[in-house]
Amino acid sequence: MSAHPVQTASNDWLAICPASAIPLLGARVVRTALGNVAIFRNQDDQVFAVQDACPHKGGPLSQGIVHGLTVTCPLHAWKIDLDCGEAIAPDQGCVARYPVQVRDQHVYLSLTPLPRTTET
Amino acid sequence: MEKQKLVMIGNGMAGVRTLEELLKLAPDHYEITVFGAEPHGNYNRILLSPVLSGEMTLPEIMLNDLDWYRDNGITLHAGRKVVGIDRRQRVVTADDGTVASYDRLLLATGSNPFILPVPGRDLPGVIAYRDIADTETMIATASAHRHAVVIGAGLLGLEAANGLLLRGMNVTVVHVGDWIMERQLDRTAGGMLQRSLEAKGMRFLLAHHTSELVQGESGRVAAIRFKNGDSIPADLVVMAAGIRPNIELAKAVGIQCNRGVLVSDTLQTFDPAIYAVGECAEHRGVAYGLVAPLFEQAKVCANHLAQFGIGRYTGSVTSTKLKVTGIDVFSAGDFSSADGTEDIVLHDPGLGIYKRVVVRDDKVVGAVMIGDTADGSWYFKLLKDQQDISNIRDHLLFGQHGLGDVGHKGETVAANLPDDAEVCGCNGVCKGDIVKSIKGNGLFTLDEVRKHTKASSSCGSCTGLVEQILASTLGGAYQTTQSKDKPVCGCTHLSHGDVRTAIREQHLLSALQAMKVLDWKTPSGCASCRPALNYYCLSSWPHEATDDPQSRFINERAHANIQKDGTYSVVPRMWGGLTTPGELRAIADAAEKYAVPTIKVTGGQRIDLLGIRKDDLPAIWADLNKAGMVSGHAYGKSIRTVKTCVGSEHCRFGTQRSMDLGVKLEKMLFDMYSPHKVKLAVSGCPRNCAEAGIKDVGVIGVDSGYELYVAGNGGIKTEVAQFLAKVKTDEEVMEYSGAFLQLYREEGWYLERTCHYIERVGLDHAKAQVVNNATRRRELFERLLHSLQGAKDPWAERVEAERTSALAREFQTLEATA
Ligand code: SRM
Ligand SMILES: Cc1cc2nc3c(=O)[nH]c(=O)nc-3n(C[C@H](O)[C@H](O)[C@H](O)COP(=O)(O)OP(=O)(O)OC[C@H]3O[C@@H](n4cnc5c(N)ncnc54)[C@H](O)[C@@H]3O)c2cc1C
Ligand code: SF4
Ligand code: FES
Numbered sequence: 001m002s003a004h005p006v007q008t009a010s011n012d013w014l015a016i017c018p019a020s021a022i023p024l025l026g027a028r029v030v031r032t033a034l035g036n037v038a039i040f041r042n043q044d045d046q047v048f049a050v051q052d053a054c055p056h057k058g059g060p061l062s063q064g065i066v067h068g069l070t071v072t073c074p075l076h077a078w079k080i081d082l083d084c085g086e087a088i089a090p091d092q093g094c095v096a097r098y099p100v101q102v103r104d105q106h107v108y109l110s111l112t113p114l115p116r117t118t119e120t
Numbered sequence: 121m122e123k124q125k126l127v128m129i130g131n132g133m134a135g136v137r138t139l140e141e142l143l144k145l146a147p148d149h150y151e152i153t154v155f156g157a158e159p160h161g162n163y164n165r166i167l168l169s170p171v172l173s174g175e176m177t178l179p180e181i182m183l184n185d186l187d188w189y190r191d192n193g194i195t196l197h198a199g200r201k202v203v204g205i206d207r208r209q210r211v212v213t214a215d216d217g218t219v220a221s222y223d224r225l226l227l228a229t230g231s232n233p234f235i236l237p238v239p240g241r242d243l244p245g246v247i248a249y250r251d252i253a254d255t256e257t258m259i260a261t262a263s264a265h266r267h268a269v270v271i272g273a274g275l276l277g278l279e280a281a282n283g284l285l286l287r288g289m290n291v292t293v294v295h296v297g298d299w300i301m302e303r304q305l306d307r308t309a310g311g312m313l314q315r316s317l318e319a320k321g322m323r324f325l326l327a328h329h330t331s332e333l334v335q336g337e338s339g340r341v342a343a344i345r346f347k348n349g350d351s352i353p354a355d356l357v358v359m360a361a362g363i364r365p366n367i368e369l370a371k372a373v374g375i376q377c378n379r380g381v382l383v384s385d386t387l388q389t390f391d392p393a394i395y396a397v398g399e400c401a402e403h404r405g406v407a408y409g410l411v412a413p414l415f416e417q418a419k420v421c422a423n424h425l426a427q428f429g430i431g432r433y434t435g436s437v438t439s440t441k442l443k444v445t446g447i448d449v450f451s452a453g454d455f456s457s458a459d460g461t462e463d464i465v466l467h468d469p470g471l472g473i474y475k476r477v478v479v480r481d482d483k484v485v486g487a488v489m490i491g492d493t494a495d496g497s498w499y500f501k502l503l504k505d506q507q508d509i510s511n512i513r514d515h516l517l518f519g520q521h522g523l524g525d526v527g528h529k530g531e532t533v534a535a536n537l538p539d540d541a542e543v544c545g546c547n548g549v550c551k552g553d554i555v556k557s558i559k560g561n562g563l564f565t566l567d568e569v570r571k572h573t574k575a576s577s578s579c580g581s582c583t584g585l586v587e588q589i590l591a592s593t594l595g596g597a598y599q600t601t602q603s604k605d606k607p608v609c610g611c612t613h614l615s616h617g618d619v620r621t622a623i624r625e626q627h628l629l630s631a632l633q634a635m636k637v638l639d640w641k642t643p644s645g646c647a648s649c650r651p652a653l654n655y656y657c658l659s660s661w662p663h664e665a666t667d668d669p670q671s672r673f674i675n676e677r678a679h680a681n682i683q684k685d686g687t688y689s690v691v692p693r694m695w696g697g698l699t700t701p702g703e704l705r706a707i708a709d710a711a712e713k714y715a716v717p718t719i720k721v722t723g724g725q726r727i728d729l730l731g732i733r734k735d736d737l738p739a740i741w742a743d744l745n746k747a748g749m750v751s752g753h754a755y756g757k758s759i760r761t762v763k764t765c766v767g768s769e770h771c772r773f774g775t776q777r778s779m780d781l782g783v784k785l786e787k788m789l790f791d792m793y794s795p796h797k798v799k800l801a802v803s804g805c806p807r808n809c810a811e812a813g814i815k816d817v818g819v820i821g822v823d824s825g826y827e828l829y830v831a832g833n834g835g836i837k838t839e840v841a842q843f844l845a846k847v848k849t850d851e852e853v854m855e856y857s858g859a860f861l862q863l864y865r866e867e868g869w870y871l872e873r874t875c876h877y878i879e880r881v882g883l884d885h886a887k888a889q890v891v892n893n894a895t896r897r898r899e900l901f902e903r904l905l906h907s908l909q910g911a912k913d914p915w916a917e918r919v920e921a922e923r924t925s926a927l928a929r930e931f932q933t934l935e936a937t938a
Binding site (some may be wrong): 014015016017021023024025026028029030031032036042043044057058059060063064065066067068070072074075076077079090091109111 | 547571572573574577578642643644645646647650651669670671673674677678682684685686930933934935936937
């Protein structure tokens with residue numbers, strides 16, 4: 001499993017679960033001080049972490065279907081790009097992304113949100 | 121590998137659409153060069169009419185601006201006309217001397233307007249109506265002159281006349297025929313249309329033959345004279361008397377032409393290096409003059425240019441729609457009253473409504489409509505799909521909505537809707553938004569509108585209305601897809617039928633395997649195709665295929681319905697709507713224990729516990745299991761409920777034991793997975809208290825046995841179930857219903873309810889398998905029982921897995937530790 005290289009203070013990382021606890025093309029939910037965070041794993045074994053709340057009406061993205069770099073929200077089928085956190089057109093909105101990585105078969109999450117990738 | 125060279129001559133709608141399709145399939149295969157005689161990018165020619173009438177502006181109708189060519193690495197020579205092709209050296213030459221060599225050449229030169237060979241045809245002020253330059257000339261003339269004459273009362277002529285009228289000119293339409301639009305309309309409809317155009321101020325001279333255009337003192341045209349000697353003033357003459365495929369260049373270099381450039385079903389000319397699409401091409405004797413067929417050609421042509429070599433173009437049925445705001449005209453197919461055809465006509469001169477549907481051998485072959493064209497796209501679909509209409513013939517003329525619909529306050533005529541009327545109730549999209557998006561984004565299909573506006577992308581009940589808006593905005597350029605050939609989704613070009621056949625023939629056992637073998641365009645599909653593939657594998661190969669939970673919608677993955685706040689609802693099964701004190705007590709206990717906020721009796725005769733946290737699901741299921749209750753599958757594309765009435769067990773009118781039979785049916789079908797949800801009902805007598813008339817399978821007890829009804833639906837669009845058969849015993853009811861449902865499971869497309877499936881294949885097809893052929897019925901029934909063998913309660917399975925496997929604890933929220 002690989003995750004995007006991210007800059008974060010090393011003491012920031014929180015241990016979450018064994019990598020095998022996230023199903024391929026699936027997700028798990030983590031309760032955090034910042035609300036629920038969804039950790040996804042896609043076909044290519046990449047992991048992503050985003051706020052578990054759809055920019056549309058707050059639907060739990062963790063419960064959606066994962067495909068490519070995208071998750072389809074279970075409530076009204078908005079598609080969210082997990083890599084940049086943006087909704088796919090024609091929908092507009094974005095979710096907060098968090099650094100996540102897999103070390104020694106274990107998943108670690110940081111709660112310092114990544115910067116937005118596009119301007120609004 | 122060095123790229124091959126593709127040169128395209130003609131930068132119009134058909135050609136550029138071919139390039140777009142090609143870039144989607146093989147973006148790097150060719151180095152592309154385009155020559156266009158007009159000095160513009162590619163624009164939406166059909167919207168020249170609203171530009172002329174002042175409803176739109178030129179920048180709004182551009183489809184591909186110059187950036188598009190640059191971004192796709194296409195060399196565009198705009199404003200350069202190709203004058204020569206050297207087929208031996210494979211080089212084309214333009215009028216300014218530019219040359220380009222090719223490996224493949226695409227001719228897309230469109231048509232030339234037909235100019236009447238009368239004296240004065242070259243005078244200033246005499247023009248055709250084909251391109252931006254013509255439109256600009258008309259707009260300029262309208263501000264300086266008074267009298268306009270349009271020759272030809274076809275679609276183009278009437279749209280030109282309407283535009284000039286709105287620009288303040290005095291407009292007369294001259295036509296050789298006895299009524300207007302005679303190629304699209306019958307005499308009655310033509311007369312009605314003429315009267316409504318006259319009411320707007322247009323004047324008509326029918327059966328008039330032009331003999332001369334007369335020059336005035338200024339040097340420009342001043343009058344038009346007819347063979348009968350009459351003449352009228354004319355400062356502007358627009359020739360709209362037809363088009364001729366533009367084949368000059370092809371003919372000059374010896375490419376076989378008839379009326380148009382001759383092409384095969386792969387859009388190849390007699391020179392295999394040269395293809396032709398669009399109005400310049402003649403395919404099986406037809407040169408088309410509307411956009412929809414040209415786009416179909418573009419698709420096939422691109423496929424062959426990309427060297428995929430699949431797909432053949434076999435011709436198109438066309439429909440037309442006049443784009444004059446406030447006037448609704450629709451026509452499609454053949455309505456010449458040939459032998460063996462029957463006319464079904466509704467004519468209300470008072471309301472200005474005329475509808476004529478022409479039927480041959482129980483199929484629609486043509487339709488003409490004036491005034492109320494709401495159902496044009498529906499008739500056109502029936503026509504293209506060659507659907508058997510014998511079952512709906514008695515209300516065919518009342519339209520699709522005559523078949524029952526709710527949700528739009530009875531408002532079904534798109535043309536009458538104001539811009540701020542809400543069309544899509546699920547996504548809050550108004551008519552104005554849709555029209556704006558169609559025009560602004562150059563949309564042509566329902567799917568494109570769904571993608572851009574979300575309209576009709578949720579429950580789909582406004583699909584008909586959106587199709588009408590497309591049709592009235594685009595005229596004949598609106599493409600209804602033949603439902604049979606429609607791809608499953610954007611991840612593939614294969615249709616549901618193709619995919620299903622492949623899964624059966626190639627023994628494909630999982631959604632992921634199917635995507636790999638069938639060359640899916642996306643690595644892991646999407647939320648539309650994966651659930652469909654998963655279903656097709658499981659239903660084709662019971663006990664063999666692997667279920668992929670991640671290819672199921674969350675409700676099926678969690679065995680519960682997700683709610684708007686992310687909690688879930690739990691609906692235990694109550695067989696046939698019956699329950700016991702013990703079950704009720706267990707439900708009450710569970711509700712208290714898990715602090716269930718809402719308890720509701722559902723429309724399906726059972727009890728719903730709403731607002732349960734996902735983490736609690738396995739525990740509440742375990743409790744319900746202990747009381748002998750199992751999943752109600754209220755969440756699944758599966759057997760839902762079998763509603764029953766009290767029946768002869770208690771009721772003074774009852775003729776059959778409906779509760780008992782309902783419970784037996786529900787137990788037989790337990791855990792049945794299907795293309796969409798399945799609901800049954802059993803009533804004990806024809807008073808039908810269980811509402812069997814709107815169920816996928818409805819059973820009505822009568823004194824001598826049971827009547828079976830199928831393909832009813834009480835949801836988005838109410839469909840009354842159709843009579844299937846009359847049987848005597850409970851066992852027969854089970855066998856017939858089971859066989860029917862198995863047929864649906866094997867042939868229905870994913871997310872097609874039984875009513876849509878039967879609408880597609882016809883009830884006769886189902887009767888032939890289930891009623892008239894006892895062997896086939898038994899086979900179907902046995903296959904159903906085989907696939908249901910050993911069905912387990914998904915709740916119990918889940919509870920068990922929670923105890924035994926680590927991954928199975930997936931319902932639990934994780935905690936973060938530092
Ligand atoms: C709970 C219930 C309403 C109620 O409180 O009575 C219900 C609730 C939902 N219905 Fe229904 N339907 C319920 C009876 C019905 C009925 C009546 C019936 O079954 O007799 C119908 C019309 C009959 C029919 O289906 O032919 C009905 C027609 C629909 C439709 C339209 C289906 C169609 O083909 O047109 C949908 C949308 C869909 O399935 O795509 C739908 C979808 C839904 C969903 C599942 C929406 C969703 O996907 O989340 C609702 C879940 C609500 C939730 O938050 O849990 N529901 N729904 C009923 C559950 C019955 C049961 O015991 O299982
Ligand atoms: C006003 C108007 C309204 C219409 N309304 C509708 C409607 O409502 N519905 C509908 O379905 N259809 C409508 N049509 C018809 C539709 O626009 C045409 O069917 C469609 O544009 C044809 O596409 P094409 O690519 O074959 O030809 P075109 O779009 O005409 O493109 C051909 C291009 O090739 C160029 N060309 C020709 N020869 C050469 C050469 N030797 N070298 C370089 N370039 C060359 C031409 O300049 C032209 O730009 C309408 C047409 C008009 C004019
Ligand atoms: S329960 Fe059914 S009718 Fe009611 S809001 Fe939900 S989907 Fe609509
Ligand atoms: S809440 Fe996600 S699509 Fe509506």
